[in-house]
Amino acid sequence: MHDPARPEDQFSDSPNHMSGAAPTVNPATLKAEAAAVTTSETMEGYLLDRRVRYRQFTQGYRTGIEPVLMAAFVPAQPGQSVLEAGCGAGAGLLCLTSRCQDVRGVGLEADGATAQLAMQNMRDNDCATRVTILHGSIPDVPPALRQLTPGDNGRFHHAMANPPWHPADHTGASDARRRLAMTMPEGGWEEWITTLARWVLPGGSLTLALPASVVDRACEALRHSGFGSLTLLPLWPKQGRAAKIVLLRAIQGGRGMFSLLPGLVLHRDEGGYTAQSEAILREANALS
Template structure:
C-alpha cells in the first residue's frame, strides 16, 4: 500500500460514485462502475496506484495471484475483473481492512476465487501454502504496492494509516525476498514504488532471483518527473532490463489522458 499525502481516489472517477455509509466506509466504483468498492472513510485511502499496478500484471485465465498489503482489495478486484478465471489470495496486516477487502470480493461475486487473510510481510502465515490454487504452494504472479516510509519515520496520527505507510524492518529487501519464495519459476512480481527507490528495488529483485526487469514510469503530466513507477520482474528470468515509454496520467488542461482512461475505466492492460 502506498503512503501518498494527497491520494487520488479511483472510487471518485465519477463524481456521483461516492457516498458515506453507516459503517464508516465510503462506497464507490472502479473500472467505470464494473466494480463496487468500499473503503474506510478515515485513515488510509486508496489511490490509483493499485489499479495501474493490476493492469501491469501479465496474468492469464486459470493462473493464480498473491497480493501483499492488499488494503481493501482495489488491486485484486481490478485484476480479477479484467482477467476472469484467475484465483488468488490477498494478504493484509490490518484485520479490519482485511475483513472489508473480503466483503468487497464477495459483493463483486469474487469471493470463491479471491480470499483475503490477515498477515504481513516478511512473516507470511504458513497456512497460505494450503490456500494456493496450485499443488506446489506457489503462485503464478505476485504484486505489491508496499509501504513507502522507513520503520523509524514519525508516521501518521491515524493508526491504520500509519500501518499502511510504514514498511517493516528490512524494508524493500525483506518484502521482495519474501515474495520471491511464493512465486513459481517463470512467474512475475509487480511492484508500485516511489521513483526514488528504483535503484534499491532493482538490486533487491536481482538479488532475489528476478530477471527480465521492466520499468514503467508514471508521468503526472507531459514534461513532469515521475514520482511513482511500476517495476516487474520474472523469477528466474534471463531477459535484459527494459525501460518502457511510460504512462502520462493527466492532460495539461486537466483530467486523465486517453491512455489513462483506457486503463482506469476501460480495463485495458498496461503494456
C-alpha cells in the first residue's frame, strides 16, 4: 500500500502535462459530478515523518509534496491565523499547525466529501479546536467564512493556496474528484489571488504553489491586488533541471523589491531526497 508518509514520492517535474484541449467546463458541473461519487474508501498514512496522521481517498486526487512545501514557506508566528483555499484533505494545514502549534486556521474545500475527510484528519491530529474546514470554493466564498475569522477585523494574517493547475478547457482526469481538484475555473489564478487578497490583513502574506509557466501572470495579479515584496522560490527536481513548480509569496501592502531565492533542489542525482528537502519533508523545518 502506498504510504502517504511519503507524498513526495508522487511528485512529478511535469505538472503541466495535459492530454489535450476540450470545451470549457462549468465549475458547477464539476462539483456536481464530484458530489455524486459514492466511493469513500480511504487509506491512512503519515506526513512529516509520522508527526501527522493523514487519511485520504484511495481513488481520485492524491496528495503530493506541494502542500507540505507550501506550508513550510508560510511565515506564520504563534498566535496568528491562516486561510487555505482548496485545502483538499488538509495536508497543508496539518503540516503548518504541526510546525507552529499556536496557529489557528480555516480551510476551504470545494468537494463536500473531501471537506469532511479533512475535518476528520484535524480531529485525528487534535487540531479540530484550532482548524475548521468549510465546504466552499473560490471565488464564491461562503458567507460562513466571515464568522470563522479569528479577529474582529474579519481577515487572516496569512493565506495559502495550491490552486488547480489545469485550465478549464483541458480534457481532464476520468475520476470526478480528481478532475475537480485539478481544474481551474475560467477566472484562473488571477481570480484566486484577487479573492484571497480580500481576506489578508495589511502586512500579512499570501503563499502560492504554482506552475512556473504562470509566474508572470501571478506576479501581475498580486501587484494589482495590493501585494508587494514578492519572493519567488523555485523547486528544482534535480540539480541542473528546470523548475516546473515554484513557491511564490507576497506581502499585503509590501513595498520591498522582488526577491528571487536560490531555490530548493529536491532530489539527488543518485536518487533520494537532498538533505535540505529531508529537513522540510521529514523534520518539519520551515523554508526560510
